[in-house]
Amino acid sequence: MFAPGTYAGRREALRREIKSGIAVFPGNTEAAFNYPANTYHFRQDSTFSYFFGLNQPDLAGIIDFDSGAELLFGNDVDMDDIIWMGPQPSMADRGKLVGIDRTAPLQGFGDYIAEALNKGRKVHFLPPYRGETRIQLWTLLGIPVAEQKAAASVELIKAVVKLRSIKSAEEIAEIEKMVDVAYLMHTTAMKMAHPGIVEQEIAGTIEGIALANAGPVSFPVILSVNGQTLHNHYHGNTLSEGRMMVVDAGCESEESLYSSDITRTVPVGGKFNERQRGIYEIVLNANLKAIAAIKPGIPYREVHLLAAKTIADGLKALGLMKGDTQAAVEAGAHALFFPHGLGHMMGMDVHDMENLGENYVGYDEEITRASQFGTAFLRLGRRLQPGFVLTVEPGIYFIPALIDQWKAEGKFTEFINYEKVETYKDFGGIRIEDDVLVTETGNRVLGRPIPKTVAEIEAIMKK
Template sequence: MFSKDIYINRRNKLKKLVKSGLILVLGNEDAPMNYTDNTYHFRQDSTFLYFFGIDLQGLAGVIDLDNNREILFGDDFSIDDIIWMGPQPSLREQASKVGISDTRPAKELFSFIKDALKQKRKIHFTPPYRFRNIMKLADLLNIHHNEVKNHASLELTKACIELRSIKEPCEIEEMERHMSVAREMHTTAMKMASPGIQEQKIAGVLEGISMSGGGIISFPVICSVRGETLHNHYHGNILKEGDLLLVDAGSESPKHYATDHTRTTPVSGKFTDLQRQVYQIVLDANDKVREATRPEVPYRDIHLLACKVIAAGLKDMGLMKGDIEEAVAAGAHALFMPHGIGHMIGLDVHDMEDYNDTLVGYDEEIKRSTQFGLSALRMGRRLKPGFTITNEPGIYFIPALIDKWKADKKFTQFINYDKVEAMKGFGGIRLEDDILVTESGARILGQRIPITVEEVEQIAGSGV
């Protein structure tokens, strides 16, 4: 955890943003894989980590706004626990590390909330995403579990987004420190990308590197020669000459801050002329995005800039045609890039999206589009110094989407379907960096993972 003052200051800021009532922050519990004592790796709730910092199961934090009290509910480990786990600090000792002196047994949370409800006090909580906490909230609030999310506090949710959006120096330091693990993951994948190797072997090595760096993977590894499937978690293919290996993988730091990068590597060690053309378009879009990223610029505008770079490059290749501005405005480019340019990243790889991705990425000024492709942009609002975001343009040739649009005669004024047909089987290319918005622009977090054609070809298939 960070220093005590960090958590005290965060809770004090939260108190100024939420007017009255109780703020209830539930920590996570262990989740069984196949029987009670065989659990998935424990991952603490990110909101609890942000405000209370303790990375243990079975805790709940309460901020009593009306009486200026902060309480941590939980239980000390029993002798049976200690036999299996070894000596453990007491709840009071843990609480003191984050500036809380009032600790109470877990069972008292129910009577505490019951009394607050009798007094008709507002209970603020963010939208729960784990079923066990949904059921706990249903019991605490005496409502049906299907109604729990409807009672989540918009006031608290917006306050949490406001605070967590701008990363503190300690958070940026933690993220930058862990970028070396991300770099090792991706350079290792590049080195392993050679004919005859199975995707699963590479994916397994990457997960091991993440664990060796003190954390876990921040999301299931995407490692596939079928990169046109945006979130492809199948790892059964054997790499062969001419393939492109797309690896989208990230690691969590010991304090649970995420990395998220994508690189695309030629399995043959060298890009073909066609692969190099498409790759350079994506790289140009990546570079243009970073150069254009600065405070007060809407990330939606930067997304559209990337789309124009991609559309112009595809027009030069003969795959698109017509006026580029009109093509992008109409959404024709989304045949080739049907996702957004990026999302926030921090304690979650898609930071704070358990709250609601539209609340995180949009506001009263900039509303989410309903247009195919643009609607998938998760981050559209104006940028501010301290935002940490991903920059991930891509070009994909998705046979099913090509067939559908062609059959529907969609955007025939902008798309040369005869030439696009020949690209089926090409796969996909995505290039993703994690960037920090600074006072005057933006910079890549950590040392940039090799990305130019020359850098990638120098490493590709060289072995580990």
């Protein structure tokens, strides 16, 4: 946790954004795994944690914009709880940890909301994403589950996005700690990527590194020789010479919830062959050019299109694309090979604040989401500001089903050399991803540098 003043300052900043009504912040509850007493690992709601800091279930908070009151709700433990959990801080002591003087039993959360509704006051809430929270809001506000997303407070959503998008020095330090854990995860995976190893052995090892050093993985580990499937969570393949292994993995702090998200792609056995090196160098060039372009004021969609143009130029040099590459990117032909966005915001959530609505986080009134295949999947398109933390993750993939479909449709034949592309349908995919801070003058790649040049990867895999 941070100092009490950090949380008090965040709540004060929110009060400057919203002038009337109350904002309600239900914390997360325990979620049953297969019977009530056997629960999933508890994960606090990120926005509750941002403003109230406490990482325990069955808590709730209210900020009253009219009176200035800040309230924390939760029940003190009884002897039964102590027997199973050990002594726990009182709610009053928990409140002091986050700079709140007024605490009350959890029942008071509903009572305060009911009183506000009876007086006709505005009750601001964020879009819920868990079933238990949806049911709780239905009970407290009388809004059916199916209507809650539409009824959520846009004013509160925009205010929270504004505050959480700009990372403080202490937040950046937490993210960097998680990137340093990701360094251990990824370099270990590189050293294990030998023929005959089953993917599961590597995936389990690096998840253990996360747990041993900081907390759980920040999302289910993506690790596969079939990297053409973007989010491949199957780990049953046996590594073999000639394949590339994509590892997309990061760590989340058990305490602060800040996370990392890194991708590296390596040749099984530790040595790039000519075909692998050719595609890899294109992706690396796109990664480096995109990072170099990051600075305050530039729309991230422009950086995405720079990466797309770099990929198209590289593929043209290899004979996989042809024609005017600028025109190819404008038409969307590059998306056969790069069918996703360049990156997304990061923080407590590895896709930061995605539950609030991706368009509120990544877009605004000036820059709206594109409709073109590929670019439409870009999660962050708006102008960058100092304090943003984002991912840069270009990739090249050879997806047989997509290749077959576009070829059958005769799509972009002026830009794509399908005859040569056919020879790459067994290739898989390559992605390279770093976590980057937008600074006042440019950018900084966060954390300990993780090997990503051909020479660096081959050197560490020898070990």
